Every structure is written in C-alpha cells, then in structure tokens.
Amino acid sequence: MGTWQMLKMEKESLLAAYSRPDILFTHGHGVYLYDSDGKKYLDFTAGIAVNALGHCDPGAVQVLQEQSQKLWHCSNLFYTEPPIRLAGRLTEATFADKIFFANSGAEAVEGAIKLARKWGHEIKGEECHEIIAMQNSFHGRTMGALSLTGQNKFWQGYDPMLPGIRFAEFNNLDSVSRLVNKDKTCAIIVEPIQGEGGVHVASTPFLQGLRRLCDANDCLLILDEIQCGMGRSGRFCCYEWYDIEPDIMVLAKPLAGGLPLSALLVTQDVADHIKPGQHGSTFGGGPLTTAVADYVVGRITDPAFLQHVAAMGDHLLKSLQLLQDELPAIKEVRGQGLIVGVELNIPAKKVIEVCTDFGLLLCPAGDHVLRFLPPLIVDKKQIEEAVEILEDAIRECLVPTGEN
Numbered sequence: 001m002g003t004w005q006m007l008k009m010e011k012e013s014l015l016a017a018y019s020r021p022d023i024l025f026t027h028g029h030g031v032y033l034y035d036s037d038g039k040k041y042l043d044f045t046a047g048i049a050v051n052a053l054g055h056c057d058p059g060a061v062q063v064l065q066e067q068s069q070k071l072w073h074c075s076n077l078f079y080t081e082p083p084i085r086l087a088g089r090l091t092e093a094t095f096a097d098k099i100f101f102a103n104s105g106a107e108a109v110e111g112a113i114k115l116a117r118k119w120g121h122e123i124k125g126e127e128c129h130e131i132i133a134m135q136n137s138f139h140g141r142t143m144g145a146l147s148l149t150g151q152n153k154f155w156q157g158y159d160p161m162l163p164g165i166r167f168a169e170f171n172n173l174d175s176v177s178r179l180v181n182k183d184k185t186c187a188i189i190v191e192p193i194q195g196e197g198g199v200h201v202a203s204t205p206f207l208q209g210l211r212r213l214c215d216a217n218d219c220l221l222i223l224d225e226i227q228c229g230m231g232r233s234g235r236f237c238c239y240e241w242y243d244i245e246p247d248i249m250v251l252a253k254p255l256a257g258g259l260p261l262s263a264l265l266v267t268q269d270v271a272d273h274i275k276p277g278q279h280g281s282t283f284g285g286g287p288l289t290t291a292v293a294d295y296v297v298g299r300i301t302d303p304a305f306l307q308h309v310a311a312m313g314d315h316l317l318k319s320l321q322l323l324q325d326e327l328p329a330i331k332e333v334r335g336q337g338l339i340v341g342v343e344l345n346i347p348a349k350k351v352i353e354v355c356t357d358f359g360l361l362l363c364p365a366g367d368h369v370l371r372f373l374p375p376l377i378v379d380k381k382q383i384e385e386a387v388e389i390l391e392d393a394i395r396e397c398l399v400p401t402g403e404n
C-alpha cells in the first residue's frame with residue numbers, strides 16, 4: 001500500500017485526536033527519522049522527550065531482543081527479575097525509598113494523587129484532600145491528571161474536574177502560600193520545568209520555598225519530572241539543581257527509551273500508607289519494558305553521559321541566543337539542558353511546518369513557542385545543522401506572501 005493510501009485509511013479509521021503532517025515514518029536511527037520516500041529528518045522532538053538514546057539504540061535493541069525471548073508478561077501476581085533490578089537502580093539514583101511502576105505519565109500522576117490523598121487522610125483526617133497545582137501546568141489527559149493541568153483549553157467539554165484542586169501562579173511563592181490550608185492541603189504538585197506550558201524553568205527560590213512550605217504545613221511535595229527528568233536537564237533528576245528533594249516524583253517518557261513505562265517514586269513515609277490491594281496495574285512494571293528501562297537508566301546515570309547532555313544543552317542555548325541577536329522574530333530563548341524553548345513573535349505552527357519541509361522536526365509548546373527536545377545523544381554538528389535550518393525556516397516565514 002502506498003503512502004497516500006495509508007494516510008487516507010488513517011483518516012477513515014483512526015479517531016481524529018491528533019493533527020499531524022502528511023508524512024509516514026518508516027524507520028529511525030540515532031537522531032534521524034526516515035519517511036516512506038526515504039527523506040531524512042533531524043528529529044528534535046525525540047517522540048516528545050521519549051527517545052533519550054535516539055532511535056533503535058543498539059544496546060537497547062539487544063536487551064529488548066534477549067528479554068523478548070525469555071518472558072514478556074506474567075502480571076503483578078508474580079515476581080519477575082527486571083522490575084526488581086530497575087527499582088533498585090532508581091532508588092540508588094534518586095531520593096526514593098520505594099517505586100511503583102505504571103504505563104504512562106498520566107497513570108503515574110493518578111497514582112501520585114491517590115497516594116497523596118491516602119497519606120493525607122491517614123495523617124491529618126478525611127478533610128485533607130486538597131492538592132495545589134500550578135497555572136499553565138501539564139500533567140496528562142486522564143481525569144485526575146487533567147484536573148491538575150492548569151490550562152483551560154485541555155478541560156473543554158470534560159467538566160466536572162476532580163474536586164479539591166486549587167491553582168497557584170508558577171514561580172510565585174506568595175500565590176501558593178495563600179492557598180495552603182494546614183488541615184486540608186495534602187500536596188503541592190509542580191513541574192521543575194513546565195514543558196507543554198511553554199518551557200518555563202522554576203526559579204530556585206520558588207522550588208526551595210515550596211519545599212519549606214510543605215514542611216511547615218505538613219504536606220507532600222510532588223515533582224512531575226515526566227518531561228524534564230531523567231537526564232534531560234543535565235542532571236539525572238531536575239530537582240538536583242535546586243538542592244531539594246520531593247516526597248513523591250513521577251517519571252515516564254524516556255524511562256524505557258520508547259516503550260510505555262512510568263514510575264511513581266516515593267519516600268518510605270509515603271510508602272507506608274499503601275497495603276496490598278490498594279493500588280495496582282495489569283501491565284505496569286512488566287519484564288519487557290523494565291528490562292529495557294534498566295539499560296536506559298544505566299546509560300543515563302553515567303556521569304559522562306550527563307556531562308554530554310549539559311554541554312550540548314549549553315551549546316544549543318547559546319547557538320539559539322546568537323540567532324536571536326540576528327532575528328527579531330525570536331522574542332526569547334529559555335531552558336535548561338536539552339529542553340529549550342524559543343518564543344517567537346510569529347506563529348510557531350508555520351515555522352514548524354517549514355522546518356519539517358527543510359528536514360528538521362520540532363514540537364510546539366503553545367501558539368508561539370518552539371520546543372527543542374532532541375535525543376540526549378545529539379552532537380554539536382547536529383545542533384548546528386538544526387539551528388541553521390531554523391534560521392532558514394524563520395527567514396522563509398518572514399518573506400511576504402506572494403514572493404515565496
């Protein structure tokens with residue numbers, strides 16, 4: 001079947017939940033994706049911060065092949081080796097004492113809501129169920145995660161949301177403290193770097209202030225590091241930049257390098273409030289995904305790997321800042337490590353379309369922000385190539401219609 005017929009069939013048979021270009025990708029290698037016409041694209045979306053090791057990393061492929069010949073699934077009724085090994089690796093690399101595995105980011109966020117409420121009920125009583133989230137945040141599409149997402153556009157048509165969620169202003173500590181109620185608040189949830197919301201990095205006084213606020217009011221600090229965690233910021237966990245530790249953290253996207261797996265990481269104090277039968281998942285933590293994740297986490301926690309991410313992040317940020325000096329269409333460049341946002345004075349959608357034509361894939365983050373999320377293995381030359389394509393694409397978008 002040809003590409004055109006495939007795309008026609010897609011429109012006839014798949015729910016129109018996504019808007020995507022008429023390109024059919026057939027394979028990927030490292031930082032590159034290839035379409036059905038053989039055209040090569042520099043992939044600076046990494047599957048929305050998922051393919052941390054790039055496409056088809058040989059080591060990950062080998063682990064996947066080996067595990068696929070041993071055991072795929074036998075449910076959480078029984079023990080298997082890979083999730084136990086992975087949990088050990090994650091507790092060693094982070095603040096966490098205990099881990100729960102799920103399948104997607106939103107599902108891990110649901111788990112965080114449940115655990116925070118259970119902890120609140122048992123420590124402070126039935127009244128303690130409120131969670132403070134941030135305006136402009138993104139935590140996922142399930143009803144609980146959506147209720148924590150501080151962007152109305154994602155709510156439309158799905159009301160009512162979960163009760164007991166209150167929204168404060170990101171990077172404004174006073175706005176959070178005004179909402180904290182010692183008897184009712186069980187948790188505060190925040191992304192150290194808001195990704196979907198436009199790439200906004202939390203300030204150090206803000207995150208440290210949230211930690212103090214939680215301690216003073218006996219509530220839990222939940223960090224959503226689904227997009228900014230696992231090496232993307234240049235440290236394994238983004239919170240390491242802030243010299244704080246959360247009580248609960250959620251990880252997902254890059255955890256299994258492209259297979260669906262998420263994790264809820266908690267302190268012993270939180271873990272003590274879950275007994276067998278009180279939370280679960282059929283697929284969560286299966287041997288196939290966790291075997292690959294064990295390999296991925298092993299690679300990313302290597303200090304040399306993290307140094308590479310930090311160095312490439314600096315190079316990307318600086319190269320984009322130099323471009324900003326040349327092009328007034330760029331309003332701001334911001335980010336940390338390999339999550340970088342470029343805010344434009346012109347619509348992001350058009351620039352992304354032209355970049356795609358020129359062989360560079362980028363994500364939007366709102367109407368005017370381009371989001372750079374390359375695989376963490378990206379090199380200097382690929383960054384320079386991407387910035388050159390961006391420059392050409394913005395210049396092309398600035399040519400008055402009729403002349404191009």
Ligand SMILES: Cc1ncc(COP(=O)(O)O)c(C=O)c1O
Pocket residue numbers: 048104105106107109138139140141191195196224225226227228252253
């Ligand atoms: C910070 C953050 N939290 C949660 C999610 C939801 O993850 P998933 O799409 O795997 O459910 C996302 C997805 O973009 C995210 O960026």
